[in-house]
Amino acid sequence: MSSLSVLCSLLEARHKQELSLSESFSQAHELARLPNDGDAAYLLLRKVSQDLLMQIESEGSQRAQSNAEPAYHSRQHIADAVISMGYFLQGLEFSAYEKQLLLLAMLVHDFGHRGIANRLAELTHEEESIELLKATSFMSLPAEDIVFVQQCILGTQSSNVSSITQEHLQNPLDPFAFKRALV
Secondary structure (H helix, E strand, O other): OOHHHHHHHHHHHHHHOOOOHHHHHHHHHHHHOOOOOOOHHHHHHHHHHHHHHHHHHHHHHHHHHOOOOOOOOOHHHHHHHHHHHHHHHOOOOOOHHHHHHHHHHHHHOOOOOOOHHHOOOOOOHHHHHHHHHOOOHHHHOOHHHHHHHHHHHHHOOOOOHHHHHHHHHHOOOOHHHHHHHHO
16 A cells, blocks of 8 residues: 555545544554653643644634634644654654654644635734744744744645746755645
């Protein structure tokens, strides 16, 4: 079975089982083979990830109750994104910290997304996500991690996707270019 078929099967199973974002995030951790313990920096990153996961779940649930959760950029989309990242991470030689940081980037890449129809005129969705994250525990991470996740979020802007891909193709040994392309 091809790797794409395996990933599709994982995502189909997630939908059939109606896994929540929290359950999907846990599955992504298992796929990426992430440990539950580690040094202080890793534990802080896991705690921040868990805090943001709970915030996304809570806000998404509130939005869903009032029919205001975006149709596409919903918790279901984020769940698919984190499972996909977990699947890709299982075969990569990154540290547990790097894998956790990439899962966090996927978790928050659409943080606070309002949906296309409710977009702010003065900010892109990605810029708004970055602004909203400034009022969360995300800011307790080391500065270099904050910048990395912000750059990953900006890389998901439709106007940046091609250039991010090209940057990786032109510099295949650059770990930053690869990680941004992965997100």
